[in-house]
Amino acid sequence: MIRLAVIGAGLMGADHARIIAEELPGAALQVVCDRDATRAKAVAEAWGTEAASDPEAVIARKDVDAVIVASPDFTHAPLSMACIRAGKKVLCEKPLSQSPLECRDVMEAEESSGGRQVMLGFMRRFDQAYVEMKAALDQGRLGRALMMHNFHRNVATPAADFTGAMAITNSAPHEFDVVRHVLGCEYTAISAFQPRRSDALVAPVVMVLETSSGQLVNIEINNNAAYGYDVRAELVGEAGSIAMNQLAYTSADHAMAQARAYEADWRGRYAEAYRRQNRAFLSFVATGVFPASGSSSWDGYAAAVVAEAGVRALKTGQRQPITMIAKPEFYK
């Protein structure tokens, strides 16, 4: 039985606690930690476990084998570093950091520790739709990849003061990462565009990325799409194309229309992906072998570099080159 600590008891941390308790045999939810003790307690009690409020202390506990970090974004890198220092494997929610430099600090700490310690929560790599897209490509059924078209739509932004830059740094990294994973290459340039809304809400951001293999990647981040939570993707190859379907179990015929419901957020759509990801993390903890589809510190660095260039592209209205350090041997 692997004893896990969940750090952060917000929406995502609570969901990780639930996944461990309800869907992850072989794992025990040892402790739930949040700076806000009330929040920690509420989640801990729901699953009959212990609450705590000091993450560093929790990471150090002898009865904690591994850690899931789902606390606020700015704590991700420091807490991952603490896990590395404690010699404990960590599943850290994305982003590792919005600063490429801070990501490199984590990479260096990890490399110095002598082995892989950090897995990032880019769960889409485990989603069946992307798995099928990658398989179609790898098996040669589409010919060589030419383009990916990606659409990320939320009902509404979490906060009213959400900006286009935040669409790039907070929402787009899921797209940046999964596309890199499916295509197996890095980005070399990014352009960003934004239409105007008639109200005060943040408008969609449309990005065109170029890759080292000569592909184009189009990404729409529409955080105020209003009509539903809706993620779409299409991979276009030289010989054919593969696209994600809208998933709904039923269609209703009523009042002169046939309708399929959208969900309000990502939890239903990616429930299976989280399950698979967290099972892969358990296996990582148990065996020390980094999961084949897992996202590493290097992938966190890549996402940060792209997001940073994307923000620059949006602000300047100019196509921006994307420059990354050479991939360390350690991450190959």
Next chain:
Amino acid sequence: MIRLAVIGAGLMGADHARIIAEELPGAALQVVCDRDATRAKAVAEAWGTEAASDPEAVIARKDVDAVIVASPDFTHAPLSMACIRAGKKVLCEKPLSQSPLECRDVMEAEESSGGRQVMLGFMRRFDQAYVEMKAALDQGRLGRALMMHNFHRNVATPAADFTGAMAITNSAPHEFDVVRHVLGCEYTAISAFQPRRSDALVAPVVMVLETSSGQLVNIEINNNAAYGYDVRAELVGEAGSIAMNQLAYTSADHAMAQARAYEADWRGRYAEAYRRQNRAFLSFVATGVFPASGSSSWDGYAAAVVAEAGVRALKTGQRQPITMIAKPEFYK
């Protein structure tokens, strides 16, 4: 230019007049005839042609080359007979007659006239979906046919006193005919079932038909489906299956759902089928060659025999055999 008379200026007659005027080069709408002179005049004026009220006189006119009969059902056979006597080809709306005997009278008159004169308005044979189903079967892509599932749903019945028997005699013949056409065989037995509604409206009728080649044909006639006009069909073979899609040009994402609109009646869905059918009728008039996919007096007789047995099956609650005369050489 083939000069056509349209007899009957109701919904269907008016649509035939429109098709001739707007979509059928090579045909002239010579006269529109209805016992109700006002109705005839309204349709005739819409297309700048002449109105009349005596169908027999219209059929006899020298400046009328061929006739489309879209008057009330009970007049179909007598008016078709009048056309045969006048030596004029007729496109007669279904049913030819609800009486198999009266259909046989038409068949005999037609045969005595020495050549084919009567084409029936079972336009679904010209609908692309059924054309593709028949082609898939004939080309062997499905293996041998095993079953057809057919669903016929209207928003509401035209009249409040519509009965289950009328569902079988008025709505089901389209299904009876097109299935015979696609499968290329005759029916040997029919069973009929009806659920109970909680209100005074006519409940759906579900029929199971057996064919001479050992297939099963399931037909649901749901005249008060409420949600939209919706016709569905699936042909199941030993090696695969083919089904009609719901046709809609667009889907709308709104208010937490993705919706496709249904139409209120059949006119949009079968516009192309009517166009093709009426073009085939023109060609029949011009060349004397009966169209390959056309529905003949024999097909009208077959529909009448099945409907009669279906009503018996519904009333008795017993499976009824379907017995037809041998197919005359003339119709082979």
Next chain:
Amino acid sequence: MIRLAVIGAGLMGADHARIIAEELPGAALQVVCDRDATRAKAVAEAWGTEAASDPEAVIARKDVDAVIVASPDFTHAPLSMACIRAGKKVLCEKPLSQSPLECRDVMEAEESSGGRQVMLGFMRRFDQAYVEMKAALDQGRLGRALMMHNFHRNVATPAADFTGAMAITNSAPHEFDVVRHVLGCEYTAISAFQPRRSDALVAPVVMVLETSSGQLVNIEINNNAAYGYDVRAELVGEAGSIAMNQLAYTSADHAMAQARAYEADWRGRYAEAYRRQNRAFLSFVATGVFPASGSSSWDGYAAAVVAEAGVRALKTGQRQPITMIAKPEFYK
């Protein structure tokens, strides 16, 4: 931790062992039992647990809290009885028995034991599509239910000597049960039909069932559908309709067609339903409260009665009444 024994190490038993080990926190796979010791050992070793070959002894073990029965059909009732005698809750794969009388024996034993002990593996009740259909009905969005159309298609029969009667007794019970569950009523009559195949394979069986509330239920069981594993269902109400969608994560555009893959069997399609069902069983074991959507011995009896009448309907070619004993207070 609830310690479970799995009895039967065939396809279904092996899957239950996997579900416990990989997806069911709170449960321990204590022992895997099969008359065929080699088979038991293979499954037990895969999950690092113990193998056994005597089911009665396994049921009696003190370190077994509850039992999952997935052995051959004829053993279901006797082993469930053994569980009842041992005071252990059992999740028994369907059918409870093909004999209504034997089902009644189980019901009596259960009632005598003073509390609910038996849950049946009709997992479709936990499938999201049926959950949505039932919710739409219960919330009044469809108006009163009129009909259900159900299609059950397998790629091929497990054995070459599969018969139409076996389609009714082995495959159809899933449909019989889930429809009763969704509609909330009992069957009163059944008719059965069968088309002819051109080869030696078993032909589809088409059934029309009538319910105590006046609904019609149409069921096609097509065990040699060839093209894929495909289950469909539609619930038609007086005000609208709801249908199960074909679920596929992706669509591929290739070679002049857009294609969605079918699966080869039910395990992918119903993975989530099994997970939910087995979690509900654990909760039943832990709390003693029978799950709201669970299938009981009574439901097993109902399925047996319907199947028996269905076989009679198929053999006689006559509509058969369905007569059940009054529902015992114990099962209400």
Next chain:
Amino acid sequence: MIRLAVIGAGLMGADHARIIAEELPGAALQVVCDRDATRAKAVAEAWGTEAASDPEAVIARKDVDAVIVASPDFTHAPLSMACIRAGKKVLCEKPLSQSPLECRDVMEAEESSGGRQVMLGFMRRFDQAYVEMKAALDQGRLGRALMMHNFHRNVATPAADFTGAMAITNSAPHEFDVVRHVLGCEYTAISAFQPRRSDALVAPVVMVLETSSGQLVNIEINNNAAYGYDVRAELVGEAGSIAMNQLAYTSADHAMAQARAYEADWRGRYAEAYRRQNRAFLSFVATGVFPASGSSSWDGYAAAVVAEAGVRALKTGQRQPITMIAKPEFYK
């Protein structure tokens, strides 16, 4: 009866001849003209009409009321000018000209003639999908428009030496025009991108256009998509979205997949749009009133300006402003 001349007897001219003969009552196919007399004769004979080889002479004929120009692109503007001079209305296939200056010459000639004479063959404005998209927007169901996503895919280029610039000047104008029509605004800037193919075929071109109302328009032109003829479009508004469906009459279940066929070219997909467009042209000829959804010389000029800027954007790799003259009163 309006007597039409068709100039150009290639693929598109032959189709116009067929539409007139088979689907356009009120029009007579008076003459088919092509510089290649053999080609002209073949099409003319198919419909029992006269052939000619001198377009200027045909335009001048007294027995020709109006003209359809479907000859090579570079002849469109001169022949349209000839029609204006002859006082005959012309339906000219797109593009009017690839030169904005030449388009302005036509506009000036038309304005000098005192009335509208030129309608362009941007038939997509008459396609039901775009009609529904425009209606949804105009009726306020989507809120204000934010983006359009457009995908234009052909099986293969007509010629092996097709270039990215030709994708912009030959294929994209359909997208440029119909988006302007649906959104009701003009473009202000264009960026263009191109992935690399592994072979000698022309790669797709991806464009991002900005409009005067602050919308973004994304267009993919993929002339070697290989898998089928496939046009897609989505209009995203502040409150919802509407998208074109893939239209196919049937789906086939076979060999572990459900498949819908793609067509090889645009003729099936846009048959109804051509019919509606050509009927609108007849009405224009008959009444002198320019059709509400018709595309004018001004629209031809707009398409040429955008295409020219698009080619510049592709060649320079820089976002290009789009500058048009003020819209003449004559075209408002």
